[in-house]
Every structure is written in structure tokens, then in C-alpha cells.
Amino acid sequence: MEKKTLKTPFFSIGVDLMGGETSPEELLEKISSHFNSQKDFKLCFLGPSSLASHLPLSPSLSWVTADDYISLEENPLVAIRHKKKASLVIGMKLVAEGKLDGFVSSGNTGALLALARRYCPLLPEIQRPALMVLLPTRKKPVAILDVGANLSLQPDHFIQFAKIGIAYQKSRGIENPTLGLLNIGAEEKKGTPDRRQAYLKLQELNSISTHPLFLGNVEAKDIFKGVVDVLVTDGFSGNIFLKTAEGLGAHILEILREAIGKEPLFKPLLSLGHQWDWEKYPGAILAGIEKLVVKCHSYGGAHSFIHSLHQMNLLLHSQFIDRLKQSLS
Amino acid sequence: MEKKTLKTPFFSIGVDLMGGETSPEELLEKISSHFNSQKDFKLCFLGPSSLASHLPLSPSLSWVTADDYISLEENPLVAIRHKKKASLVIGMKLVAEGKLDGFVSSGNTGALLALARRYCPLLPEIQRPALMVLLPTRKKPVAILDVGANLSLQPDHFIQFAKIGIAYQKSRGIENPTLGLLNIGAEEKKGTPDRRQAYLKLQELNSISTHPLFLGNVEAKDIFKGVVDVLVTDGFSGNIFLKTAEGLGAHILEILREAIGKEPLFKPLLSLGHQWDWEKYPGAILAGIEKLVVKCHSYGGAHSFIHSLHQMNLLLHSQFIDRLKQSLS
Numbered sequence: 219m220e221k222k223t224l225k226t227p228f229f230s231i232g233v234d235l236m237g238g239e240t241s242p243e244e245l246l247e248k249i250s251s252h253f254n255s256q257k258d259f260k261l262c263f264l265g266p267s268s269l270a271s272h273l274p275l276s277p278s279l280s281w282v283t284a285d286d287y288i289s290l291e292e293n294p295l296v297a298i299r300h301k302k303k304a305s306l307v308i309g310m311k312l313v314a315e316g317k318l319d320g321f322v323s324s325g326n327t328g329a330l331l332a333l334a335r336r337y338c339p340l341l342p343e344i345q346r347p348a349l350m351v352l353l354p355t356r357k358k359p360v361a362i363l364d365v366g367a368n369l370s371l372q373p374d375h376f377i378q379f380a381k382i383g384i385a386y387q388k389s390r391g392i393e394n395p396t397l398g399l400l401n402i403g404a405e406e407k408k409g410t411p412d413r414r415q416a417y418l419k420l421q422e423l424n425s426i427s428t429h430p431l432f433l434g435n436v437e438a439k440d441i442f443k444g445v446v447d448v449l450v451t452d453g454f455s456g457n458i459f460l461k462t463a464e465g466l467g468a469h470i471l472e473i474l475r476e477a478i479g480k481e482p483l484f485k486p487l488l489s490l491g492h493q494w495d496w497e498k499y500p501g502a503i504l505a506g507i508e509k510l511v512v513k514c515h516s517y518g519g520a521h522s523f524i525h526s527l528h529q530m531n532l533l534l535h536s537q538f539i540d541r542l543k544q545s546l547s
Numbered sequence: 548m549e550k551k552t553l554k555t556p557f558f559s560i561g562v563d564l565m566g567g568e569t570s571p572e573e574l575l576e577k578i579s580s581h582f583n584s585q586k587d588f589k590l591c592f593l594g595p596s597s598l599a600s601h602l603p604l605s606p607s608l609s610w611v612t613a614d615d616y617i618s619l620e621e622n623p624l625v626a627i628r629h630k631k632k633a634s635l636v637i638g639m640k641l642v643a644e645g646k647l648d649g650f651v652s653s654g655n656t657g658a659l660l661a662l663a664r665r666y667c668p669l670l671p672e673i674q675r676p677a678l679m680v681l682l683p684t685r686k687k688p689v690a691i692l693d694v695g696a697n698l699s700l701q702p703d704h705f706i707q708f709a710k711i712g713i714a715y716q717k718s719r720g721i722e723n724p725t726l727g728l729l730n731i732g733a734e735e736k737k738g739t740p741d742r743r744q745a746y747l748k749l750q751e752l753n754s755i756s757t758h759p760l761f762l763g764n765v766e767a768k769d770i771f772k773g774v775v776d777v778l779v780t781d782g783f784s785g786n787i788f789l790k791t792a793e794g795l796g797a798h799i800l801e802i803l804r805e806a807i808g809k810e811p812l813f814k815p816l817l818s819l820g821h822q823w824d825w826e827k828y829p830g831a832i833l834a835g836i837e838k839l840v841v842k843c844h845s846y847g848g849a850h851s852f853i854h855s856l857h858q859m860n861l862l863l864h865s866q867f868i869d870r871l872k873q874s875l876s
Contacts, residue, residue, distance in 0.1 A: 291734050356798060366731060369739050402695060402786040405620050410698050410783065438787045439794030454739065455787045457731040458767050462791040465768030466823075469685060470799055473819060483812050490802060494795075 228259045229534045230280075231527055232318040235265035236287035236305040237325025240519045242269055248520030249527070250274050259531045262318060264305040284308045287325070290516050294328030298336070306330060313509045314338050320530045322501065322523060324514035330504065331367055338507040341382075341539075342547040347506035348379045349453065349513060350386065351460060354493060357444025361386050362400075365456040365502055376416040376450050380423065382505045383448030384431070385545040389538055392447055394429040398436035400451035400459065408435055420450070438462075460496075467494030498522065500529040510539055557588045558648040558863040559609075560856055561641055564594035565616035565634040566654025569848045571598055577849030578856075579603050588860045591647060593634040613637045616654070619845050623657030627665070635659060642838045643667050649839035649859045651830065653847050659833065659840070660696055667836040670711075670868075671876040676835035677708045678782065678842060679715065680789060683822060686773025690715050691729075694785040694831055705745040705779050709752065711834045712777030713760070714874040718867055721776050723758040727765035729780035729788065737764055749779070767791075789825075796823030827851065829858040839868055 233249060235242035242265045253261055254276050262280045263273060273281050284305035288297040298307055306325045313321040314337035323330060327349075334347055348364035361383045368375065380397050387395035399417055401409045406417060420432045433446055438459055441449060451459070474491040478484045492498070498521045501514035512530055514522040533539075562578060564571035571594045582590055583605050591609045592602060602610050613634035617626040627636055635654045642650040643666035652659060656678075663676055677693035690712045697704065709726050716724035728746055730738045735746060749761045762775055767788055770778060780788070803820040807813045821827070827850045830843035841859055843851040862868075 290732075293736075356801075369731075400787065402698075402783060402790070403619075407622075437794075438790035439797070441791070442794045442798035454731060455784055458729070458784045458787050459791050461731075461767035462770070462788050463795050465766075465771045466792050466795050468768070469771035470823065472685070474816075477816060477819060481815070484816060486810070487803075487806060487813060487816065490806060494799065 228257075228278075229319040229531060230260040230262055230317075231530055231534075232262045232264055232282070232309045232312055232321040233523060233527070234305045234309050234321070234323035234325055235263055235269070236284065237289065237323065237516075238514070239290075239517045240324070242266065243272070245520050245523060246272055249523050250276075250279055252520070252524050253278060253527070259527075259534070261527070262312075264309050282308060282312070288329045290326050292326060292329070294326055294332045297326065297329050298332050304329075307333060310334065310337055310511070313511060319534055320510035320512070322512040322514060322526045322530065324501070324516050324518050324522070327366060327513060327516075330511070330513055334504055334507050334509075334511060338509045338511075341506055341508060341543050344378050344382065344506040344546065346375060346378075347504050348375075348382065349456075349502035350383065350505040351499070351502045353441070353460075353463070353499075355442050355444035358392075358447065360441060360444065360446060360449055362441075362449045362451070362456060362460065363505060364451065364453040365460045366453045367504070368453040370454070371412070371416070371452045373412065373415040373419045377419050377423065378506070379450045380420060380432075380448060381546055382542065383450060385542045386503075386505065386538075387447045388545065389536060389541050394431075395447035396430065396445075397423070397432045397448045397450065398434065398446035399432075400438065400441075400449055400455060401435035402437065404435050404437060404440075406434065416450075464496040467496050471495050498525060500526040503533075505542075508539060508543065510534060557586075557607075558860060559589040559591055559646075560859055560863075561591045561593055561611070561638045561647040561650040562852060562856070563634045563638050563650070563652035563654055564592055564598070565613065566618065566652065567843070567845045567847065568619075569653070569846075571595065572601070574849050574852060575601055578852050579605075579608055581849075581853050582607060582856070588856075588863070590856070591641075593638050611637060611641070617658045619655050621655060621658070623655060623661045626655065627658050627661050633658075636662060639663065639666055639840070642840060648863055649841070651841040651843060651852060651855045651859065653830070653843040653845050653851070656695060656842060656845075659842055663833055663836050663838075663840060667838045667840070670835055670837060670872055673707050673711065673835040673875065675704060675707070676833050677704075677711065678785075678831035679712065679834040680828070680831045682770070682789075682792070682828075684771050684773035687721075687776065689770060689773065689775060689778055691770075691778045691780070691785060691789065692834060693780065693782040694789045695782045696833070697782040699783070700741070700745070700781045702741065702744040702748045706748050706752070707835070708779045709749060709761075709777060710875055711871065712779060714871045715832075715834065715867075716776045717874065718865060718870050723760075724776035725759070725774075726752070726761045726777045726779065727763065727775035728761075729767065729770075729778055729784060730764035731766065733764050733766060733769075735763065745779075793825040796825050800824050827854060829855040832862075834871075837868060837872065839863060
């Protein structure tokens with residue numbers, strides 16, 4: 219394993235070039251050219267030795283060779299056991315050992331989660347990590363978790379995810395974040411028995427809060443109105459929610475682009491359309507572990523990585539993980 | 548119970564004015580003025596006696612008094628047992644007895660389902676009804692079920708819903724409808740154990756079909772591309788999907804309207820925006836029973852009823868239920 223110096227006075231973030239749907243060549247070229255001249259943080263690319271020579275010479279870019287990768291179709295537990303040289307395995311180990319300050323990948327979610335559970339300590343009182351995204355709404359961004367890490371949850375997990383989301387919004391400067399439970403109706407008794415139990419558990423948070431914290435069930439249609447700061451749900455429905463929004467956003471952007479192509483007068487509207495281009499949003503934070511790991515969609519291209527890296531740099535500078543740890547303990 | 552003649556050579560569709568979020572007055576006024584002069588079908592409004600005198604005189608409009616209603620918050624089973632004079636109970640009985648050819652309501656979904664199960668025979672080989680909507684996509688409308696009737700399903704139910712959806716698309720003239728399973732990834736092993744079992748069951752449909760029918764898992768983001776004609780899922784995730792699309796559609800339409808307000812040159816784009824105004828789409832068909840019942844969203848206004856009534860008239864003329872019955876038996 220060739221490894222250039224990782225220690226610098228700046229933060230160093232690992233970039234997994236493999237395992238997603240975009241080619242390592244394209245990712246390396248676009249991400250390195252975007253960050254080539256910046257001095258805010260260091261990037262450490264993880265990719266095949268055949269690509270190492272493509273790395274531009276720059277004090278802010280470094281390289282770690284990983285000659286294997288885990289594909290999206292592979293069984294996560296089998297893959298992480300056998301593929302010790304996969305970029306995902308090496309990257310997660312480096313971040314766990316503190317040799318990287320953060321790590322971003324668009325690879326196999328199950329493998330990423332399994333590696334996180336194996337190598338990274340969980341934050342206090344957290345039993346499982348969750349994938350968390352920040353989504354723009356009419357009023358203010360909402361932190362949504364879980365968007366895909368845990369397909370089913372116990373009521374206690376909802377509480378833990380709520381605490382992570384609230385701590386995250388507080389770290390973003392929101393003084394009294396409000397909380398909602400994604401459900402198929404606003405009424406208290408809506409949803410599956412599990413969800414009704416979660417509702418009751420979340421209600422208990424109000425008794426230990428100085429402000430109205432848990433506002434109850436929120437329907438998917440109301441999220442975009444910005445009714446809550448934090449939305450908790452299981453990873454299955456959270457993933458359906460997120461990908462529906464992405465799919466419709468992309469669909470509408472495409473129609474808008476076509477209309478603009480036919481009528482240049484509409485061009486100023488393109489900037490409106492860009493806000494629904496979720497592919498350009500940062501990936502999901504793997505929240506609940508003591509390390510900063512971000513998961514981009516497997517189909518997320520270089521833009522998604524670039525936005526994630528900017529977001530991660532801000533989180534590192536604000537000592538996000540330490541603050542999250544303090545607020546949970 | 549006052550009851551004007553229901554028997555005519557035309558189809559007669561019942562309209563539940565109560566139990567949703569729009570006032571019976573507003574629904575009656577808008578729906579009756581829209582259909583006042585049409586002669587395609589008869590409407591029979593179900594509402595409180597205080598409103599009966601507001602019914603315009605017209606051979607196509609009739610009235611059934613229902614002086615009670617089931618609210619959205621009520622326990623469905625308790626409500627249908629005690630509220631014999633609720634509009635939902637009377638309407639569902641009239642449609643079950645064949646005195647109405649169809650019935651549309653924006654009331655309590657659970658109560659509507661329970662009444663359907665109590666009074667309406669199920670179609671052959673169907674164990675549970677599902678709520679089905681037709682959603683526009685880039686290519687062609689997709690029939691999605693279940694969008695809210697059953698929060699959890701057995702693998703066999705997925706097969707039954709698939710058969711209903713396919714029969715529905717065939718009745719719309721689609722020769723070889725294709726089928727997908729809503730999931731959080733396209734790979735075969737994705738999702739909960741239940742969903743993986745459903746996947747295997749749905750695959751069996753291909754062996755008895757003359758064309759590639761089941762195309763596998765479909766991610767929410769790909770639905771709007773129009774990749775399948777029928778999408779099956781459980782009522783929880785289907786409801787999250789539908790309401791996310793509605794919420795984002797409304798959000799985008801609002802932003803577009805504001806932009807048009809500031810810049811009249813953009814006005815032609817409003818017609819594009821209207822296609823994301825899901826509130827104007829017909830409600831969901833309660834599919835799987837021998838009667839034609841449509842459920843509008845509780846927040847669905849008169850427009851939603853009007854579109855539903857036009858859709859129901861077409862379905863009645865095409866003998867939708869009979870054809871569905873034949874194709875299932």
C-alpha cells in the first residue's frame with residue numbers, strides 16, 4: 219500500500235473513488251480539479267494503483283492505493299471479511315484509526331455500515347448509526363434520519379435518532395429545534411403498532427424539554443413546508459421519502475430545462491430548478507459513530523462528492539462530532 | 548332518510564359531503580355547479596338535512612340525507628358500529644346494495660375500508676382491498692397500489708395487488724403492462740425479509756406470462772421516469788411515496804407561482820406547474836372489491852371530487868369492475 223503523508227495541520231478527508239456507479243477516473247479528475255488549488259483541507263483519494271499517476275501534484279491532494287473494491291451487489295458481511303484491500307475497508311480503517319479526519323464514499327451502504335459498526339465506537343447512548351440528510355424546505359432545512367441505514371427500528375432507536383438530529387440542528391445554530399415523526403397521518407393513532415409506540419416514547423421528550431420539542435406525526439406532504447427541524451423515521455420509509463423527492467425533483471428539472479430550451483425568456487427560472495437537483499446536495503452523514511463518515515448515493519457523481527467535502531470541512535471545523543458526543547452524554 | 552329517485556338509465560354516483568377537511572357547503576356548491584348541466588351521469592349527494600335545500604334543481608342531481616358523520620380521528624371499528632346514520636355508512640350500504648353505481652368520499656380511510664370489508668364482496672382470489680392511484684410520469688401513467696389501505700402485507704398480497712394493477716392497466720388499453728416492486732434499491736436482495744419474499748413470489752408471475760412482466764425492484768427516484776406500468780408496495784411506503792410527491796409538487800408549484808407573479812413573461816409555464824398539482828388528480832380507487840369506491844384525500848377539495856367523478860364515470864362505462872372480475876377469475 220503506497221501512502222503519501224496524511225498528517226498536515228489541516229483536516230484530511232478520504233475520498234473513496236470506487237464502488238459507486240461513476241468511474242474512478244471521472245471522480246478523480248473532477249474532484250481533484252475542483253479542489254486542486256484550495257488550501258482549506260487535504261484530500262486523500264483511495265483508488266486503484268493504475269490511477270495513482272493521474273493524481274495532480276498538489277500539496278492538498280494525496281493518494282492511498284486500494285486495489286480492490288466492494289460492488290453494490292455484494293453481500294456486505296462476506297465482502298468486508300474477504301476484501302481487506304477494498305477501498306471501503308481501507309478508508310474506514312484509516313478514519314477509525316484517526317489517520318483520516320473524515321471519509322466519503324458512494325459504495326455499498328451495507329458494507330459501509332458493517333465497517334462502521336466494526337471499527338468505529340458508537341456515540342454515548344446510541345445503539346445504531348443512522349443516515350442523516352439535511353433537506354431544504356420552504357422555511358428552513360430539515361434534518362431527516364434514518365434515510366437508509368436501518369430498515370426497521372425499535373421505539374428506543376427513534377429516541378436516539380431524535381437526539382442526534384436535535385444535537386445536529388443545535389450545532390447549526392438552531393436554538394430550539396422541533397421534532398416530528400414521519401407518518402401516514404397527523405393523528406396520534408396513525409401508522410403501525412411500532413410507530414405508535416415510537417410516538418409515545420417521543421412524547422416523553424417533551425417532559426424533559428424546556429420548549430415544545432416533539433410536535434407529533436408529520437405527513438410526507440408537509441415536510442416541504444418546513445414544519446419541523448428534525449424528522450425521524452425508519453430507514454426504509456426515510457429512503458422512500460428521500461428518493462421520491464429526488465426523482466420528482468429531477469423529473470421537474472428536466473421538464474423545465476426543455477421549456478427553457480424552447481423559450482430562452484424562461485432562462486432565469488433555471489436557478490429555481492437547481493434547488494430540486496438533489497444530486498448536487500451533500501451525501502448522508504453516517505450519524506451516531508465517533509467518526510465523520512458521509513455516504514453519497516451510488517449514482518451520485520462528482521458534484522455530490524464535492525458538496526459533501528465542503529460540508530464535511532465545515533463539520534470538522536465546528537467540531538461537530540465532539541459537540542454531538544457532549545450533548546448525548 | 549329522505550331519498551330522491553336513484554334509478555335512472557344513467558350511472559348514479561354517490562358523493563359523501565362529510566367527514567373530510569372541506570366543508571359540506573363548499574363541496575356541494577362547487578361540485579353541483581360543475582355537474583349541474585351535464586347529462587352523462589347522476590350525482591347523489593349525501594349530507595346533513597340542513598343542506599338539502601341548497602341542492603340545485605336538476606334531473607342529474609339527487610339527495611340522500613345523512614345526519615351524522617365519522618370524523619378523521621375516530622376509531623374506525625367503533626364508529627361504524629355506532630354511527631348508522633353517518634354519510635360514510637349510508638353511502639357504502641347504498642353502493643353495496645347496488646342502489647348507487649359508485650361512491651366517492653374524502654372521509655376516514657379506516658372506516659371506509661372496514662365498511663367495504665363488511666358490505667362489499669371481494670373480487671375472486673383477492674383477500675384485501677388496496678388503494679390504487681394512477682400517477683403521471685415522464686412516459687406513461689403508472690398504477691400504484693397500495694397507497695394506504697394495508698400498512699403491512701404478506702407476500703401473497705403483493706401478487707394479488709399486482710394482478711389488480713395489471714388488469715386495471717389492461718382495461719386502460721395497455722397491452723402488456725410491466726410490473727415493479729417499490730424498494731430501496733434495484734438489487735434483488737434489497738429491503739426487508741418480507742419484501743425479498745415478495746420479490747421471489749412476483750418473479751413466479753414471469754413464468755406464467757407471455758411477456759417480461761415483473762421487471763424487479765424499482766427505486767422511488769425512478770418511478771417518474773415511467774419505467775413500469777404497475778408498481779406494488781405496502782400501504783405505508785406507498786402512502787409515503789404518494790404524499791412526498793404531492794408535497795414536493797405543491798411546494799414547487801408555489802415557488803413557480805411566485806416567480807410568475809413577479810415576472811409575467813413566465814406565465815406560460817403555469818400550465819407545466821399544474822401537472823404537479825396532485826390535489827387536482829382523482830382520488831384512489833378502493834380496488835379489490837366488487838364495487839366502485841374512490842377515496843379522496845381528507846384534504847382534497849372539490850377539484851379532487853370532480854376529477855374522481857369524471858374518472859368513475861369512465862370506469863363505469865368501460866365496465867371496469869366486471870372486466871377486473873373476469874381477468875382475476
